[in-house]
Amino acid sequence: MIKAQVRFDRDFIIGETDKRLFGAFIEHLGRCVYGGIFEPGHPTADGKGFRRDVLELVRELNPTIMRYPGGNFVSGYNWEDGVGPIEQRPRRLDLAWKSVDTNHFGTNEFMDWCRAADIEPMLAVNLGTRGPDEARHLLEYCNHPSGTHLSDLRRKHGWETPHDIKFWCLGNEMDGGWQMGAKTAEEYGRIATETAKMMRMTDPTIELAACGSSGRKMATYGEWERIVLEHTFDHVEFISLHTYLNNYADDTPSFLASPDLMDSFIDEVVAIADAVAARRRSRKRIMLSFDEWNVWYRTRRGEHNRVKEGWPVAPPILEEEYNMQDALAFGGACISLLNHADRVKAGCLAQLVNAIAPIMTETGGPAWRQTIFWPFSDFSNLGRGRVLRTNVDTPTYSTRYYDPTHTEDLYDKIDPVPYLKFSAVHSEADKTVTLFILNRHLSDDMQIDIAATGFGNLGLQRAHTLHHEELKASNTKNNPDKIAPRTLQGVEALSSRTTVTVPPASWNVVRFNAAA
Structure with missing residues (x-):
């Protein structure tokens, strides 16, 4: 992990x-x-x-x-x-x-x-x-x-x-x-x-x-x-x-x-x-x-x-x-x-x-x-x-991205790449905070320690993940629901501090009620 x-x-x-x-x-x-x-x-x-x-x-x-x-x-x-x-x-x-x-x-x-x-x-x-x-x-x-x-x-x-x-x-x-x-x-x-x-x-x-x-x-x-x-x-x-x-x-x-x-x-x-x-x-x-x-x-x-x-x-x-x-x-x-x-x-x-x-x-x-x-x-x-400014501390990796539309050099170096790509959105109208979480590590779960200030107690409303062991699996007419969200279990909300554990190679959404 x-x-x-x-x-x-x-x-x-x-x-x-x-x-x-x-x-x-x-x-x-x-x-x-x-x-x-x-x-x-x-x-x-x-x-x-x-x-x-x-x-x-x-x-x-x-x-x-x-x-x-x-x-x-x-x-x-x-x-x-x-x-x-x-x-x-x-x-x-x-x-x-x-x-x-x-x-x-x-x-x-x-x-x-x-x-x-x-x-x-x-x-x-x-x-x-x-x-x-x-x-x-x-x-x-x-x-x-x-x-x-x-x-x-x-x-x-x-x-x-x-x-x-x-x-x-x-x-x-x-x-x-x-x-x-x-x-x-x-x-x-x-x-x-x-x-x-x-x-x-x-x-x-x-x-x-x-x-x-x-x-x-x-x-x-x-x-x-x-x-x-x-x-x-x-x-x-x-x-x-x-x-x-x-x-x-x-x-x-x-x-x-x-x-x-x-x-x-x-x-x-x-x-x-x-x-x-x-x-x-x-x-x-x-x-x-x-x-x-x-x-x-x-x-x-x-x-x-x-x-x-x-x-x-x-x-x-x-x-x-x-x-x-x-x-x-x-x-x-x-x-x-x-x-x-x-x-x-x-x-x-x-x-x-x-x-x-x-x-x-x-x-x-x-x-x-x-x-x-x-x-x-x-x-x-x-x-x-309201999209919030976040401070993200995550392990990184280095890679080179192939782009055939670039005539001088087919590769762009992207370094460093954070394994965690993250956004947090606060809705005052709905009184919610929603976290969008992409774990780019292909083999390891990720445990994310989240500290949110100014909201008081955050109560979990919903959490789901999009994950499949086979990265090349797709939905088809005969199997239209092969890839679909399922409940994300690894969320522990304690006052203003939360731990979220997400699977490898996964898209995740966690939404909290934020009364304050």
């Missing part, structure tokens, strides 16, 4: 978690929409074609904001194709994912689905093949009450009440050569600024996110953020970050260390954004929108894994089958986001259903939870509140 110590106080906080931190992402990609959230004719489909079995799992997962319609897809998307009578909507080639989109599901259907799921919408505009004019037209269509061509067109289409969408993304991954209409930082900074100006003239109540780097290993990383923010600083509230954790080298210790690179990514982008503010002598602080993050590597290798020949409709692509160790790395990413709650104010798990997703479906058949469903559900349902 290895031992660790944690100290925290109710008066020392990192920041309050924003409701939007617990979001997810729906893209016209594979079976995420068609056969995922939307399948008319499915035995559970409602009158609008929404799969009610999926909706039940989404409500359990409890995401708070949903990004749509992309992703790479949005950079070639004409929003007008997805509104109006379904039988009149055009079928289009989707160049991003080499498929045909029927446009049977569009903006209004997405809004209806968000209302059914009680989720705030986040819309991205196309700044790849289109520009400011089309963006402000979409905003007018969605948010203007009536009395103009586009607002009245929405009403004619059957949605009389404005959608009142507040959060908008100015394009997607515009620094990426794979992107339709990819741009330099200067080109993107200019078009994003003009788009933001026109959109805010149309509706001054909206909030806007500029595109940051598509990944920390982009050759333009850092300079991209600086140049884009020099242009857009006065017009946006957020800059985006994207990260996908991988295990290409089949190296579990390194894989479980990889969420720590998210911490570095966040810290660096915060520093760049604040440097731009300092040059302006501005007190404004740009917040971060981590609007794509997940584990993704099996279906990322080679174009044959990402697309199907023959321009199919809703092909089964990017359908990652997540195992136990994927859930552990994923849980580490949740902790990284919590521990930056002061600046990461929005986040979107990419994606929601089927394509690199916590929820899987069979078209015409059942839906089930993947292993990563569980840590996200904990994160979203139990992570609301």
